[in-house]
Amino acid sequence: MPVNETMVQEIVKEVMAKMQIADAPAGKHGIFKDMNDAVAAAKKADEVVRRMSMDQREKIISIIRRKIKENAEIFARMGVEDTGMGNVGDKILKHHLVADNTPGTEDITTTAWSGDRGLTLVEMGPFGVIGAITPCTNPSETVLCNTIGMLAGGNTVVFNPHPAAIKTTIFAINMVNEASLEGGGPDNIACTVEKPTLETSSIMMKHKDIPLLVATGGPGVVTAVLSSGKRGIGAGAGNPPALVDETADIRKAAQDIVNGCTFDNNLPCIAEKEIVAVSQIADELMHYLLTENDCYLASKEEQDKLTEVVLAGGKLNRKCVGRDAKTLLSMIGVNAPANIRCIVFEGPKEHPLISEELMMPILGMVRAKDFDDAVEQAVWLEHGNRHSAHIHSKNVDHITKYAKAIDTAILVKNGPSYSALGFGGEGFCTFTIASRTGEGLTSASCFTKRRRCVMSDSLCIR
Numbered sequence: 491m492p493v494n495e496t497m498v499q500e501i502v503k504e505v506m507a508k509m510q511i512a513d514a515p516a517g518k519h520g521i522f523k524d525m526n527d528a529v530a531a532a533k534k535a536d537e538v539v540r541r542m543s544m545d546q547r548e549k550i551i552s553i554i555r556r557k558i559k560e561n562a563e564i565f566a567r568m569g570v571e572d573t574g575m576g577n578v579g580d581k582i583l584k585h586h587l588v589a590d591n592t593p594g595t596e597d598i599t600t601t602a603w604s605g606d607r608g609l610t611l612v613e614m615g616p617f618g619v620i621g622a623i624t625p626c627t628n629p630s631e632t633v634l635c636n637t638i639g640m641l642a643g644g645n646t647v648v649f650n651p652h653p654a655a656i657k658t659t660i661f662a663i664n665m666v667n668e669a670s671l672e673g674g675g676p677d678n679i680a681c682t683v684e685k686p687t688l689e690t691s692s693i694m695m696k697h698k699d700i701p702l703l704v705a706t707g708g709p710g711v712v713t714a715v716l717s718s719g720k721r722g723i724g725a726g727a728g729n730p731p732a733l734v735d736e737t738a739d740i741r742k743a744a745q746d747i748v749n750g751c752t753f754d755n756n757l758p759c760i761a762e763k764e765i766v767a768v769s770q771i772a773d774e775l776m777h778y779l780l781t782e783n784d785c786y787l788a789s790k791e792e793q794d795k796l797t798e799v800v801l802a803g804g805k806l807n808r809k810c811v812g813r814d815a816k817t818l819l820s821m822i823g824v825n826a827p828a829n830i831r832c833i834v835f836e837g838p839k840e841h842p843l844i845s846e847e848l849m850m851p852i853l854g855m856v857r858a859k860d861f862d863d864a865v866e867q868a869v870w871l872e873h874g875n876r877h878s879a880h881i882h883s884k885n886v887d888h889i890t891k892y893a894k895a896i897d898t899a900i901l902v903k904n905g906p907s908y909s910a911l912g913f914g915g916e917g918f919c920t921f922t923i924a925s926r927t928g929e930g931l932t933s934a935s936c937f938t939k940r941r942r943c944v945m946s947d948s949l950c951i952r
């Protein structure tokens with residue numbers, strides 16, 4: 491029977507209703523009241539997973555992929571309802587991207603040397619139980635993507651998710667465990683607690699059975715993980731500038747920047763957060779933003795009001811994060827036309843709506859006197875996160891100079907930011923971009939340890 495919009499909404503309501511925290515399915519399919527129990531269950535599952543063949547791991551991963559696709563709309567609606575952030579259409583695309591483009595066991599490779607003294611292999615072995623902390627901005631996307639990669643590497647995982655996205659996370663964790671059971675694997679390949687807190691996070695980080703921690707979130711959590719005394723993968727904050735120089739296709743640059751900036755209401759950490767435009771083309775770029783890309787030009791007064799609401803008391807207002815442009819404008823009393831996708835204005839790089847990582851479709855444009863000035867301002871705006879940056883230019887010397895100066899894990903040239911996730915660009919998908927610890931876009935191989943296996947004086951058959 492074909493599933494229509496009303497039916498999907500009914501399913502989401504039903505699932506959300508069943509998932510009142512007090513009634514969370516404790517002890518079933520990876521959900522526990524106590525963090526120590528969650529780790530113990532993941533440890534037990536790990537004893538089975540580490541003995542599985544690669545084919546067995548891949549079989550479970552293929553079932554996870556199928557289930558993500560079957561439930562993409564439910565995940566998307568649930569994510570928006572749970573967190574109040576993002577939009578359903580883009581979240582559906584993100585889930586399909588995770589299902590189709592997250593690397594599995596093919597990412598686990600072997601290096602070999604053979605010669606007169608024998609054969610040496612370097613293999614990628616599992617760590618065991620991984621402790622992962624996930625953000626509210628891409629909640630199920632991160633849990634599902636992490637689980638596929640970590641399982642492909644032969645690990646199990648315990649999540650301490652953002653409390654604001656717990657229902658979506660519980661739904662995702664239940665689903666991957668169901669996939670494991672369906673594929674002949676154990677229950678509890680991924681676990682979590684009903685009520686994640688900083689305390690449960692601390693128990694997880696200090697637990698003797700967790701040798702590797704993976705943090706996806708803002709600077710606080712990455713610092714916490716890197717101070718734990720354990721190996722940590724830190725995927726932290728960004729503030730990606732989109733630089734546009736005088737050689738760019740300005741019309742296309744405007745379109746690409748708005749498409750990237752508005753994707754899931756600007757929630758992805760890689761999304762364009764501000765523009766730095768060389769003066770020569772700045773007016774033309776603004777013209778295309780306004781006339782062809784459904785942008786709203788905020789007056790000085792409106793910028794001030796937005797600053798007051800969005801950065802109330804100097805702190806990022808969570809009620810504005812991941813909201814669409816029309817909702818943001820309504821918060822300052824502006825009734826914008828229905829087609830408005832993005833709020834734009836021109837200002838100095840120090841403008842708080844430009845320099846802060848906002849994660850909403852507000853796009854300030856900074857004017858630079860020439861290319862070198864643009865690079866300098868963009869580097870300042872990226873705040874040394876070394877996370878993501880974008881450029882629209884046809885001058886390879888300019889692109890090279892920018893790439894070296896800004897030194898980010900991701901640099902998209904002449905396209906929307908999401909092409910870095912394999913969406914309209916080449917390459918695999920991840921929602922954990924480890925800028926601070928240097929892995930860059932993480933995949934299964936990042937969640938393994940290198941093991942050298944040496945056969946002395948034999949097995950070289952050349």
Ligand code: NAD
Pocket residue numbers: 623624625626627628650651652653688691706707708709710711714725726727728758759847921922923924925
């Ligand atoms: P957040 O930092 O508020 O929370 C992220 C996670 O860390 C949550 O689970 C939270 O409960 C936990 N946490 C926060 N402080 C902690 C601490 N001191 N100790 C232990 N746990 C702690 O971030 P968010 O609002 O959920 O997500 C948005 C932020 O995450 C943005 O800065 C964004 O750039 C970043 N992000 C980065 C990536 C990446 O791949 N690099 C991906 C998504 C989001």
